[in-house]
Amino acid sequence: MSTRVLLASTAYGAATLAAALDAGLLPPADRTVLLVCNNAAVPETSPALDAAPGFARLRARFDEVRSWNATIAPFHPSGWSPRTDDVPLWERYLRLAWHLGEDEVTLVVESPHVNPAMAVMRIFPDAPVHVYADGLMSYGPTRDRLDPLIGTRVHALLHLDLVPGLRPLLLAEFGVPARIVPTDAFLKVLAELDDEAGPLSGPEPPGGGPALLLGQYLSALGILTVDEEEDLHLEMLRGAVALGHRRIVLKPHPTAGARLSRRLEEAAGELDVELTVLDRPVLAEVLYRRNRPALVVGCFSTALFTASALYGLPVARVGTALLLERLTPYQNSNRVPVTLADALLPDLAEPTAPPVDVPADELNALVTAVGFAMQPKVHPGRRAEAEAYLRQHQGGPALRYFKKRRLTALGLPGGAAPQLAFIPRNATVRRVARRARAVKRAALG
Numbered sequence: 001m002s003t004r005v006l007l008a009s010t011a012y013g014a015a016t017l018a019a020a021l022d023a024g025l026l027p028p029a030d031r032t033v034l035l036v037c038n039n040a041a042v043p044e045t046s047p048a049l050d051a052a053p054g055f056a057r058l059r060a061r062f063d064e065v066r067s068w069n070a071t072i073a074p075f076h077p078s079g080w081s082p083r084t085d086d087v088p089l090w091e092r093y094l095r096l097a098w099h100l101g102e103d104e105v106t107l108v109v110e111s112p113h114v115n116p117a118m119a120v121m122r123i124f125p126d127a128p129v130h131v132y133a134d135g136l137m138s139y140g141p142t143r144d145r146l147d148p149l150i151g152t153r154v155h156a157l158l159h160l161d162l163v164p165g166l167r168p169l170l171l172a173e174f175g176v177p178a179r180i181v182p183t184d185a186f187l188k189v190l191a192e193l194d195d196e197a198g199p200l201s202g203p204e205p206p207g208g209g210p211a212l213l214l215g216q217y218l219s220a221l222g223i224l225t226v227d228e229e230e231d232l233h234l235e236m237l238r239g240a241v242a243l244g245h246r247r248i249v250l251k252p253h254p255t256a257g258a259r260l261s262r263r264l265e266e267a268a269g270e271l272d273v274e275l276t277v278l279d280r281p282v283l284a285e286v287l288y289r290r291n292r293p294a295l296v297v298g299c300f301s302t303a304l305f306t307a308s309a310l311y312g313l314p315v316a317r318v319g320t321a322l323l324l325e326r327l328t329p330y331q332n333s334n335r336v337p338v339t340l341a342d343a344l345l346p347d348l349a350e351p352t353a354p355p356v357d358v359p360a361d362e363l364n365a366l367v368t369a370v371g372f373a374m375q376p377k378v379h380p381g382r383r384a385e386a387e388a389y390l391r392q393h394q395g396g397p398a399l400r401y402f403k404k405r406r407l408t409a410l411g412l413p414g415g416a417a418p419q420l421a422f423i424p425r426n427a428t429v430r431r432v433a434r435r436a437r438a439v440k441r442a443a444l445g
Contacts, residue, residue, distance in 0.1 A: 003103040004029040005127075007068070007120055009037040009077075011049045011283055012302075013110055013134040015193070018058050019185040020108075020158050026130060027106055027155075033098065034062040037077050037116050038069050052281055054193035066098060068116055081119040090123045110134045112150065112171070113143045121150055131171060132181075133159035135302035138168040139367055140336030141375040146174075160186060162305040163340060165360030169371045173378050183310055190285050209291045210247035210276070211240040214284060214298030217253035223326050223334070230263050232319045236297045237264055239318060239348035241271050245295060249276045251284055288313060297348055299323065300334070300341035308345070316348035317341045321400070330406045331374040339370055339401050365389045370401055376410055390414050 004026060008014040014034070020026055040046035049055060050065055059065065071094070072080055082090045095101060105127040109117035112131050121129060131154055138159045151174040159168055161180045168178045213236045218224040224232065233250075240248055250264055261277045268275035284303035287293070288311045296307040296315045300323065307313040320342035327335050343366065344356050358366075365385065372379050372386040390413040393399060399414055408415030 001031070001101070001103045002029040002106065003031045003033060003100055004106045004108060005033045005035055005098075005120070005124075006062070006108040007035045007037060007110065007117060008049060009039050009110070009116075010134060011052050011055070011281075012285075013132070014049055014055070014058055015189045015283070015285075016132055016134065016158070016160065016181060016186065017108065018061050018189045019181050020132060021061055022188065023182050023185040025156075025158055025179055025181065026108060027128075029106060031063045031103070032061070033064045033066060035066050035068050035120070037067075039078050039116070043069055043076070047281070054283075054286070057192040058189070064098075068120075071097070072119075077116040077119075079115065081115050082123060087122055087125065091125075094123060106130070108132060111137075112154065113146055118150070121153070125149075127153070128155050129153045130155055131157050131176070133157065133168065133170065136162060136300075136305065136337035136340060137333055138170045138178075139163065139166055139340065140333060141169045141371040141378050142171055142173065143331075143333045143375075145378055146171075148174075151176075160306075160310075162302065162309050163344065163363070164309065166340075166363055166367065169336075169367065169379070187289075187310060190283070190289060193283065193286050209293045210249045210274075211243075211245035211295040211297060212284070212287060212291075212293035213237065213240065213248060213250045214296065214301045214303050215250060215252040216299050216301060218299070218323075221334075223323065228322075232299065232322075233264060234267055235318050236348070237267055237275075238271070239316070240295060240297055241273055243295065243348075245273070247274045247276075249278065249287075249293070251278050251282070251287065285310070298341075300338045302337070304341060304345060315345055317345040318348045324400060330403055335374060336367060336370060339367070342401075366398060366401065373402055373406055373410060373412065387413055 006017050008017055017034075021032070036048050036050045038046060038048040048067065048069070068077055105124050106129075107121060107124060107127045108130045109120060110132055111117050111134070112121065112129070121127070129150075138157065151171065154171055154174060154176045157168055157171050157176050157178045158181050159178060161183060213233065215233060217229070218232075219226045219229045237248060248268065250261065252261065265275055265277070285306050288296075288307055293313060296304060296313050297318065298304045298315070299317060299319045304315045304317060308315045320338055323334075323338045324342060327338065343358055343363070346356060366389065368382055369386040369389040372382040376383070390402070390407070394414060402414060404415060407413070
């Protein structure tokens with residue numbers, strides 16, 4: 001007997017898995033178990049995806065649905081992983097609790113470099129692994145160096161074709177082949193979902209759908225302050241109104257507070273426009289299908305790319321220039337999604353600008369260079385490509401995607417003067433610098 005264990009923490013991820021199953025991209029098995037994980041900071045206050053509207057339409061694809069939170073309670077999924085000595089005990093326990101017996105297990109997980117995926121892969125050390133991408137981060141490098149005992153078990157990376165022609169960097173260091181989940185299969189799954197939300201704001205008038213604002217929660221990640229984040233959403237609202245939209249819908253981030261909605265409602269009143277705030281969880285893609293927004297506005301949300309690539313809707317981005325400066329450290333995993341949004345999507349403040357058209361070769365070269373600058377130890381073989389790209393674009397607008405300090409630290413073109421570029425890579429100089437900093441800290445202490 002064989003069993004597939006599919007780990008999902010979002011409705012978007014579950015829909016991607018369902019599409020991969022329908023398209024026959026996963027290895028055959030006698031039984032399929034969906035392992036649901038709620039990664040919210042306080043899971044008890046946020047419904048898991050199997051309790052979300054529309055999940056019943058996906059449920060038939062899985063023989064069983066189990067909760068990872070319940071399995072490891074009272075531990076939090078994002079912070080728990082078994083101790084090395086306990087791994088055999090946990091595998092024995094899960095095989096008993098999930099009725100796996102001696103089944104051959106195949107794992108399908110997202111974000112393999114962090115828990116809960118890492119914990120599940122450790123518990124089943126002999127299981128082959130497939131990874132699926134829940135968003136734009138698959139185009140960026142693996143966040144940390146992955147243990148070869150994990151990375152070499154990955155057979156494939158499944159991802160949606162959100163940026164046609166762009167090759168994912170995730171797990172490329174292990175030679176993992178990337179396979180596209182067919183757009184038709186994904187759209188078919190979304191068409192089945194019944195979110196029970198109805199129209200966004202009443203019957204559609206002759207003028208067409210409203211402008212849809214995609215909220216993000218960047219203050220929780222420490223990227224922006226709460227006030228800056230609210231200003232970003234106000235910029236979305238005012239920009240949409242400036243383009244002539246009188247009906248606005250806000251889809252807030254699930255963890256956003258009520259303060260944001262109140263400020264937007266006040267601003268909408270001053271601008272004399274109709275604002276609807278969605279008060280229930282619903283996939284943005286379902287709203288695209290049902291209501292065909294006249295414009296979708298966001299920062300760097302994956303939903304901006306599904307709106308454009310999968311539904312052909314007009315989109316616009318705001319705030320990417322600020323985020324390119326604020327993301328710290330440079331290797332922050334949001335950097336590639338922000339870079340893609342900035343490079344490919346039109347700016348809301350420049351409605352008359354020509355459409356953004358970046359050739360696939362140029363885009364792959366940009367992402368490779370950014371990816372190397374983020375994780376040079378993960379992709380050491382990409383140095384020559386990164387250097388070639390940076391030399392070619394010296395003094396050009398593409399350098400906004402790189403920090404001079406980072407380029408200097410890696411000895412890349414665009415950093416310090418060429419005669420000093422050897423310093424960051426000189427082990428002796430770096431050792432002396434570390435000692436000097438240690439002496440300074442001791443003196444100040």
